[in-house]
Amino acid sequence: MIKDKTKNEMIEDSTKDNRKDKRKIIGFIGSFVALAFGSSLISSALGFLTRKDENKKQNRDKNKKQNRDKKRPKWAMVIDLDLCTGCGGCAIACKVENNVPFTGDDEKMFGAEISWMTILETEKGFLPLPCFHCDNPPCTKVCPVGATYINEEGIVMQIWDRCIGCRYCQVACPYERKYFVWTKPHWPETYKQWFNPDVATRPKGVVEKCTFCAHRLRKLKEKVKDEDREIKDEEVRYLPACAETCPTRAIVFGDISNPESIVSQLAKSPRAFRIEENLGTEPKVIYLAKEKRKYITEGGE
């Protein structure tokens, strides 16, 4: 009898247990399914939201295009190497314009100097090198945080505040046009009163580079907007500090998507070439030279 009772009890218990189990199981499955559903819902909602955003953007762009009936400009630079005398004016003007720190002649600083505009001395001439603002830039592809990006007008920009200083973009740039701030930036005390207020100084530990003097473009755009007109080609022709300074007018700046601009006309010249086009980077700095090969063939030793 006793044994039977215990057996019966046990059976009851086990059924109770099973019920509890079942409830728990259902609860578990339910919660997990709900979670999975929720997350997939969120993801689809996100996708929907972003699509909406993009639609809005596209509409906005369309409106803008309709209003102005014109495409976004694509900024480019033409440098005539046959005119370049290698005076170095562009490099200095760039340093002053963009608050680029001084390195001095300290031996430690060898290889740490920053020059957004570098003039390379090749065998038969000088080669001024700003950032090439590639249309297909390798540097923006690799940035882990999106601190460097190409904007709608084709200028490769750098968000100095976001940069973490991994130097991946510096390594990825085939033209070595990116500069890392290796140490705390230094200027002579008296120099600081001549800082350009339009350009932020960069802290140590970020990568910086030529911006095609984007701040000057921005100012010009504001002015043009106030006067309710379009940017004229003459206004931007010598807009960047380097082009403004060049005594032989070897550097010309402008909108390459506008066929009437002097930049796009010069780009059609038989003397025109771009450096290492086979890399597919599509640089927007175009060089003019009678003998282009002598500038790009052999490296310095």
Next chain:
Amino acid sequence: MLSDRKDPIEFFRLMKISWLWVLFVLLSILGIAIGISGYYLQLKYGEIVTGLRTPGAGGVAWGLYVVFIIFFAGISFGGLSTSVAVRIFGISELKPITRIAEFISIISPILAVMCVLSDQGRVISALINLPRYARIASPMFGTFSMAISGYLFASLIYFFLSTRSDAYELSRKTKGIMKIIYKIWASGFKGTPEDFERHSKASFWFAIFILPMLVIASSTLGFIFGLHSGRPGWFSALQAPSFVIMAGISGIGLIIIFAYILNKIYKDSIPSEAIRTLGNILMFLTITYIYLMIVEELTSNYAAPKKDREIAHIIVFGTYAPYFWITVISLVISFLILFYQFSSGKILSGPTVISALLVNIAAFTKRFVLVVPSQTHGFFLPYPKGQYNITAVEIMVLIGIASFGLLIFLLFAKVFPLIPLETVGLAETPRTFQKKKNILRTSATLGTLLVGISLMIVGFISSARAFTKYYLDPVIPFAPVVFIIGVIVSFLSAVVYEIIPERNTQSSSSER
């Protein structure tokens, strides 16, 4: 022999401090102090104190730190894939070294993270901006999310699951706080046959699950270099596979070295068969890598673009020839040693350890030859050639990082046995068990897996916008963190499977 020693605490000298141990701890603390002082200098004056400089202006942007990121991440890959292989193929003679393999693969991602952080120009920004803005399109994303956090959590989970039985064993033999710690660690492990069965099943499926991730993660490390046409000497499809192979080589090499040291400390507790098997695996990997190197050399010399040929020439005959030939010679010698052991059927522990050391030297020099020459000589413009002079600060920081690893190892060795107890005959594994289905467990496991994977998808999608041209931000900030949490949660499904106890054990035992 070994089963005579019944007490694992006695055998592994747990919680007992010897003079030698104290000496090593003090040494590692000294090393950490050196590292901290070096890093302080770097924080204060910037990376000007390192030997790194602007490429094109006479220096390299990536140097020793990056070499060691690859090195540590590679070791982690090697350790984890060894323990995965043991689980999948059931290589029983390698069981004694699984714990050390997992332990290596836990420490080395931490060290790799430290190397990554010491390479950054701005550490605080890196810690905030990487989780916030990380881009999937950057090859570094794979390194941060999978190679480092993935390896770390996968090996942590492996480690936790495989140590539960030992923790249970130890909790029975200790008293006081340690007993509580071991009990928490064991987390419900009772030493029943079902527990063991669950463990082996969970580890098997987990191994299958993480195997593709392991290969992908190690490949992304290779993609960091292999995807740039702008760097001659780097742009190669071989980069990813050779990273995977080299990671395996250096990881297994390190396991052999550790196994040898442990054998000296704990008196032949690891059978030399295990070291021999590892040696055989190492031999096959080494010859594969030699083959890859030959292919690489042939490709970069036969009709390669001019710049690639120049870089190859400089590596083989020029400035970097010492590094290159050290790589070649150490790989060939270690292959010959291991091949002799393989073909003769003898067990040569000593020479195997030497070849393990040699392959790790080769792993370092090969990575150095990969990272540096392209930055000093691989220019498309006529820049002056650069050079890389390693400075004391870099070495100090790396000493600090390595000492940190050593310190963790030393502390751990006093808390936990470095060899699984069952393989030393200090605990027994029950063989018989009854197969039972537990819907709760299955559904919970699958649910966790599902949640993890959906979190991964959500994180991936919402941090992407990868293929739009004017990409800037993730769709939602910190989306990359969601992806990493998804990876971790999906890994946790193995823990869920193992931890949920048998529901019917009590009733079945009372029925008997």
